[in-house]
Amino acid sequence: MEKITLNQKKLTVLHKMDSAITSYNIEMTEVTGGTFWKAFTPGQVAGTEEISAAGLADKEKMMQVFPPVDLKEPRIRTLGKALGPVWVRVSGTWATSTYYDFDGHTKGIAPEGFQSVLTKAQWDSVLDYVKEIGGKLLVSVANCPGVHKEDNTLDLEQARMLFAYSRQYGVPISAAEFMNEPNLLAMSGAPEGYGLEDFCRDQDAFFTMLKEEFPEVLLVGPAATCDKEESLGEAAAVLDTLPIIATKDIMAGCKVMPQVFSYHYYNGVSERGAAMGGHWEAEEAVTEDYLQVAEKTCGIYLPLRDRFCPGAPLWVTESGAAACGGNSWDSTYLDVIRTANELGMFSSMTEGVIFHNTFASSDYGLLDPVTHLPRPNYWIFLLWSRLMGETVYRTEEPIREGVHLFANSRKDGRDGAAYLLINNSKTEVTEADLENGADVYRLTAPFMRSTDMYLNGKKLTMEDDLTMPDLKPERCEGGTLKIEPGEIAFLLL
Incomplete structure (x- = not known):
């Protein structure tokens, strides 16, 4: 881990x-x-x-x-x-x-x-x-x-x-x-x-x-x-x-x-x-x-x-x-x-x-x-x-299995940072400690070769009337966030 x-x-x-x-x-x-x-x-x-x-x-x-x-x-x-x-x-x-x-x-x-x-x-x-x-x-x-x-x-x-x-x-x-x-x-x-x-x-x-x-x-x-x-x-x-x-x-x-x-x-x-x-x-x-x-x-x-x-x-x-x-x-x-x-x-x-x-x-x-x-x-x-x-940061976190971490400024212009965390491990969970909480966009799939992808448990799809899905985060109020094997998460702090 x-x-x-x-x-x-x-x-x-x-x-x-x-x-x-x-x-x-x-x-x-x-x-x-x-x-x-x-x-x-x-x-x-x-x-x-x-x-x-x-x-x-x-x-x-x-x-x-x-x-x-x-x-x-x-x-x-x-x-x-x-x-x-x-x-x-x-x-x-x-x-x-x-x-x-x-x-x-x-x-x-x-x-x-x-x-x-x-x-x-x-x-x-x-x-x-x-x-x-x-x-x-x-x-x-x-x-x-x-x-x-x-x-x-x-x-x-x-x-x-x-x-x-x-x-x-x-x-x-x-x-x-x-x-x-x-x-x-x-x-x-x-x-x-x-x-x-x-x-x-x-x-x-x-x-x-x-x-x-x-x-x-x-x-x-x-x-x-x-x-x-x-x-x-x-x-x-x-x-x-x-x-x-x-x-x-x-x-x-x-x-x-x-x-x-x-x-x-x-x-x-x-x-x-x-x-x-x-x-x-x-x-x-x-x-x-x-x-x-x-x-x-x-x-x-x-x-x-x-x-x-x-x-x-x-x-x-x-x-x-x-x-x-x-x-x-x-x-x-x-x-x-x-x-x-x-x-x-x-x-x-x-x-x-x-x-x-x-x-x-x-x-x-x-x-x-x-x-x-x-x-x-x-x-x-x-x-x-x-x-x-548009501002790209160095995270000081070395790239390794389970932790591919990148950070930018927030696109909405608010203070803080937007992180992209990729857990490419097939077997191990990655834990991220959040000091003050984060808005979490967690991406998953039923299995790795699935043609469907889910955002915070909801399938991402375009409706027949061209309606796009709401890309809403889930709030994590602090503590430890677990990213399961094969999961990707955007984290807004």
Whole structure:
């Protein structure tokens, strides 16, 4: 059993965090419609049905065709607005090969050199959604054979049209990455034979165009992934069957530096790609080794940010438990412990933004792709955004099994502190001594792979009439508060 005392006098200020930390991705393939990761079955989600490990050779079997997401759908709008004015990123691998057809001349058929088509109506729906939630828009653009001239240089007319149209529409694009995950050019959708020098040349051209013609747009990059500790000079073991370009080489080759340094964080690869390596089993999902991945990944990219973009914000522009559509348990309470820990750990290490992947697609989505009802991870995002203020404190409590403790100012502006306490032990209770009492938001589930989550014993759900639940605390007037194995609690003191 672990025992801690919550003493506000021991808190010291670390920094201010970005209030939009709970941002998210809407994949370009969600907007246009197209192939994406096939959903796991209910038995696979529950852990009662076996899943065969797969690799890239079986990728097509792991995909299915989805219609375009309806961003006007009332549940999506209501749940998006509830999270507040966050960033929305429209990107993903599919964005690298998407053609923008705003006058209908393609009739939905992708031109040579592209894989999909974005229509005016589809893009209008994105802009309307971002405006409705009071958010800001981050995009990446096409970098496929279709946007390269005969001499292999980049044709920027498609990108220029997207930015100009959005500005004219009244919802300008606020930030841009050139390309999704340039470390993995072999599977990115870039032209055959496209290499590091080509990427650096083209990102420089894209960033220069934005600085000259759309100076209000934040330059974000490089959307890095798959780096190991820089001291080792190695690529990550995940996807190690593919050629991977180190982020330090990408940054060293570029002349125009981003204003925001971005990277992607996944704890590993889902069962869909387990044959490639890097997969964690569900039994490991609350272990210290598993939960340390977020911290270690941030620790890889912070020095790179400091080296190439000193003083720039650090953004995680894709984040989730597992690449390849998420693990079978990512739609359950089991993944909430990882998500809560990531929010606390990242905000204590730096003052950036996390873009959860995705909002409403595949098994890692915050919302169910079919019903658009909230999954457990949605509620942890919502509670964090409602309770945790912008000032981040050091708790002086070491992270260990049973005690993942983080502290911020209170979002309501009142004196005191907002604590997040995660008991990731499978067997032991954690006791927290409260000197003057606390308002307690206790999160539980009937079992770890449950798709339901409870707040102080009441199931969190959205009603058919779009009514959101009351997120009310229980008052603990002092003494010792017991946090059971696998429980999460927000504590307002």
